[in-house]
Amino acid sequence: MPIQYVPVQVGVVGKPNVGKTTFFAAATLIDAKIAPYPFTTIEPNRGIGYVRIECVCREFGVRDNPRNSICIDGWRFIPIELIDVAGLVPGAWEGRGLGNRFLDELRRAPVLIHVVDAAGATDEEGRPTKPGTRDPCEDIRFLEKEVDMWIFQNLKREWDRVVRLVEMAGKDILDVLYERFSGYGVSRGVIECVLNELDLARKKPSRWSDNDLLNFVHEVRVRAKPIVIAANKADIPEAEDNIKRMVREFPHLKIVPTSAVAELALRKAAKSGLIKYLPGDPDFEVIDEKRLTSQQAKALEYIRERILKKWGSTGVQQVINEAIFGALGMVAVFPVEDENKLCDKDGNVLPDVLLVPKGTTARELAYRIHTELGENFICAIDVRTKQRLGADTPLENRAVVKIVARR
Ligand SMILES: Nc1nc2c(ncn2[C@@H]2O[C@H](COP(=O)(O)OP(=O)(O)O)[C@@H](O)[C@H]2O)c(=O)[nH]1
Ligand SMILES: [Mg+2]
Incomplete structure (x- = not known):
């Protein structure tokens, strides 16, 4: 009997026009809709992306024939499920821009990739502006708040029930909260640890302030649904200073410079046999110079000089790996x-x-x-x-x- 394989879910989030759909298209190599308008993605897109690890085939000197994954040149690509969530705008948790519906798509995803416009070329709602105008640090703060407020609101709606169960039916607050969070895939251990850390384990739910609840939600979310940052549009010169600043301002976050358009171009060129390139590689190889149009050759050279040489890769593969192996701390067996x-x-x-x-x-x-x-x-x-x-x-x-x- 073949092993049943349920891919880990990864939510791809961010405001409109930061490059989520481009990122998703590159990572899955599915041609999803790409357009510079807010809300072009109405239904969340789901697709299969991959983490990349060094396969063990070469070490053991065998030729493998994988079934649930892919091995190319000694690199094993293991499927994960990517969910491209349509643009989240400030106030999404209150339902702005269909925000609630989008957020609900993320319930079961244990980790999020937040695609940020590191070039600062889009305002807070995602409208295009001059590069360097918008501070992407604001976008990082905004998104964390949206996710926290969304969970807060869902929990707050049920709080009367929590009060009744704990204070009248005599249930353990840990059990009651664990059950409320079960839909988000949060473990009991995390709830227990946060209750103790915030000294809320013995406080009657009826006495919890909104602030208590919000702090609680925030601490649970940070542990149960970590966020990694794809600092996208790293190919635009204005991105460089912004990325340095993001790294300084958010030392607890993993910030990976990415260029989703570059990754998409490379994967397409590889797919049509123009170059040899594996997702995550630091460089590519042109297979036959004569087959490239001068425009293609120029575009590829631009990607090599401005992205690969500068940042080491397009970052798309790296940020997915970071989500699974870094933020979630998974291992491959x-x-x-x-x-x-x-x-x-x-x-x-x-x-x-x-x-x-x-x-x-x-x-x-x-x-x-x-x-x-x-x-x-x-x-x-x-x-x-x-x-x-x-x-x-x-x-x-x-x-x-x-x-x-x-x-
Ligand atoms: N310069 C640059 N532009 C990008 C990059 N990724 C996406 N874009 C552009 O940003 C615009 C919005 O992209 P899209 O993927 O539709 O954004 P979404 O609304 O977040 O899904 C499009 O014009 C893309 O070509 C990138 O890495 N670099
Ligand atoms: Mg989109």
Whole structure:
């Protein structure tokens, strides 16, 4: 039976015209609608993007045939689900610009990529302006507030019920709040930790001020739905100073300079066989100079000089990797059924890669593959070292493991 694979969801958010749809199109290589007008994206777009890791095939000297992922030149691309949420404008949490509907799309996404116009070429509502006019730091503050206020409002609406359950029905506040947050994918541990940290665990819900509630929501959200910043339009000269300032002003955030248009151009050129380029590469190679029009050649050279040489890459792949491996702290593991041939029952070599939270144990991995495999778990084998791993051993990134189970 093939392993069931549910891709991690990543929300792509930001005000209109910052490049979300371009980013999404580049990351998924689907031709989504791209236009410089607010609200061109009405329905949220969903598509498959990828994180990139070094595959283990070369290390083991095997030729793999992946099933749930792709291996190109020794790089493994593992699918994740991207959700392109239409432009969020200030006041979205109150319903401005269909904001509530868009925000609801993000409920289950455990991490967000906030696409920011680092060139400052769009005002607070996303209308085009002269580069350098808008301070993108404001956009970072605005979006955090929108997300917090949206959750705050949803929780506030149910607060009478929370009061009744805790103060009249005698339920534990931790259980009640955990249940309220279950739709957002927040763990009990996070709720408990924030309640204690803010000294709210023993305060009666009827005595919580709006400020208590807002602080609580903010602290839970920071832990449960982290945001990474794609400092987009990094190809525009005005972006450089802004990016430096963002890094200084938000030391707790990961800020990745990106150029979504450049990534889209490179992927299209690669797709039509003009260049050799893998998402995330620091450079590309022209396959046949003669096939390029002079305009194409110029555009590619521009991308090389202004983006790749300056920033090291277009940043699109990097920010996705940062969301999954940095902000969410996940690790990639390769489960196999035959520890010598590194294959599954059908002989597929290194067929699957699973993204799991750091700290996932060998037994938890078994459960993740099949409930039965978890129930009958005996031990796991680290294929690299041939060592036996006990049930509670946490798995390392790029581990290749065989699960041994009772039949
Ligand atoms: N210079 C530059 N322009 C970009 C970049 N990404 C997107 N744009 C442009 O910004 C405008 C809005 O892009 P779009 O993807 O529709 O933005 P959205 O409203 O956030 O989805 C379009 O004209 C894009 O070509 C980028 O990295 N650099
Ligand atoms: Mg769009």
